[in-house]
Amino acid sequence: MPDYSRLVKAYDIRGEVPAQLNADIAAKAGALFIRLTGADRIVIAQDMRSTSPALAQAFAAGANQAGADVIDAGLGSTDYLYYCSGSLDLPGVMITASHNPAQDNGIKLCRAGAAPIGEDTGLARIRTWLETDDVPEPVATPGTTTRRDLLAEYAAHLNSLVDVSGIRRLKVAVDAGNGMAGHTVPAVFDGLPLDLVPMYFELDGTFPNHEANPLEPANLRDLQAMVEQTGADIGLAFDGDADRCFFIDETGQAVPPSAIVGLVAARELAKAPGSAVIHNVITSAAAVEIIREHGGTPVRSRVGHSFMKALMAEHDAVFGGEHSGHYYFRDFWRADTGMLTALHVLAALGEQDRPLSELVADYSRYAASGEINSEVTDIPGTLDKVEAAYRAPGDATADRLDGLTVTFTDGRWFNLRPSNTEPLLRLNVEGPTTASMTALRDEVLGLVR
Incomplete structure (x- = not known):
């Protein structure tokens, strides 16, 4: 019996092939996806892993046997699948394990219009049905699978959202x-x-x-x-x-994702003044300031795409960004797309003469630690201990939106949050100067470790 509690995760179905995930499970997931969505037609795409074609074929066959027609959109990125789901207004399926090792693969699911399906919005039900082998019997008249490549339409849509045609030539x-x-x-x-x-x-x-x-x-x-x-x-x-x-940037330095959040937020707010912009708890305070300076309303989220996308919908936000490199756009069915973000950054760079390092300096104001992981046996106890240490009146405020965030009146802050999958606490620290950030980082790590 497969261990579905490990295979069906918070955001997707993902595991080693064939030890955890195989064609039989993919076919069952296909039939259950049709039960969950009630769809008579879905769209599916796949990544370049050697196991993806067989898993995609099995998933489509399961959906067919449950009575649904399948549009096979072929090879594509996850945001290509979101485009297919959004433009066709169909539930979508992406066969991918994202950045996982080669032996892994997975299944990402969304409802029509690229609306995410996570643990609370359907994956837990699919897990229960798999565990109890509660899979629909094949229907008398199965659906069909039709091949349709939408890559050219995807590319045209992205280029319609950002005008890069008039920029200076860039390498x-x-x-x-x-x-x-x-x-x-x-x-x-x-x-x-x-x-x-x-x-x-x-x-x-x-x-x-x-x-x-x-x-x-x-x-x-x-x-x-x-x-x-x-x-x-x-x-x-x-x-x-x-x-x-x-x-x-042109000097070979990595640009902090929080600077990209600020840069793209400013561009999107120019098109939609006064809109909300979603950011998570570990995004730089600079991005929050920039959102306000450009007339936007910053809305703070827990880390993770299901939380970000829910707030995007709730606030009709024009944009959302995470420090992990996920960027969400109202113009793109509130889904995340690295390619649209790349076009925005290329446009911003090519519309002026400064190099990228100088351009992003406008959006980077503070010193950041980056994420530091510590293995901890008692996570709740450690969070309580750290919060108690900084509960001094007037100097700092604390909240538990996602782990523990402590913000100081002098502009320093830190977030300490548990990993979803490992016995780790993840620390992010920011301060007005490298010295103030480093001192706070070492102080918090001393308490944690």
Whole structure:
């Protein structure tokens, strides 16, 4: 009996193939997805992993046997699948394990209009049905599967949202990490005034060059070296399913994602003055200030796309950004898309003459620690101990929206939050100066460890 409690996670179904996830389970998930959504038609896409075609075929067969027609949209990034779901107004399925190792694969699900399906909105029910083997019997007249490639329409839609045609010519190094950006970047960038320096564009789910996870600094080194070596104006690094994008400036330095949140928020607020912008608890205070300075209303969220997307809908927010490199757009069915973010940054860079390092300096105001993990046996007790240490009246305020956030009157703050999957506490610290940030970081780590 498969361990569905480990396979069906908070945001998707994901595990090692075939030990945890196989074609039989994918077919059952296909039938259960039709039960959950009540759909008579769905759309499915897949990434470049060697196990993706068989899982996609099995999922589609399960959906067919439950009576639904399937549009097979072929190879694509996760945000390509969101485009398909949004533009066709159909529930969507993406076969991908994002940045996970080569032996893994997974299934991301959304309702029509790219509305997310997470643990609280359907995945828990699918897990229960799988655990009890409560799978619908095949119908008398099964549905059909039809192939339809929407890559050109996806590229045209993104280019309709950001006008990059009038920018100065830019040299752009792109590390696709052997993931889906190698398929989508040429389509989206075609015809733009960009000199492309492609890296690892060959689709290869074994990830022969490095992990397709740009959140890890080691996976950015090849791109940083290429930017310096070729004199590129900017470097773009995508993760395996190409829904996240990270940026390297012309000096080879990684741009803090919080600076990108501020930059794109300012651009989106220029189009929709007074709108809400969602940010999570570990986004820089600079981004929050910039949102306010541009007439927006900052709304704070827990870390994670299900929380971000729920608040995007609740507040009709024009934009949302996370420090993990996920960026959400009202113009894109409130879904996250690294490619649309890349177009915004290219437009902002190409519309003026300064290099990227100077441009993003306008959106980076404070010193940040980056995320520091500590293994902790008693997580609730440790959080209580740290909160008690900073409960001095007048000096600091504390809240528990997501872990523990303590904010000081002098502009320093820290967030200490538990990992969803490991016995870890994750610490992020920010301060007006490197010295003030470092002192607070060391103080908190002393309490935690």
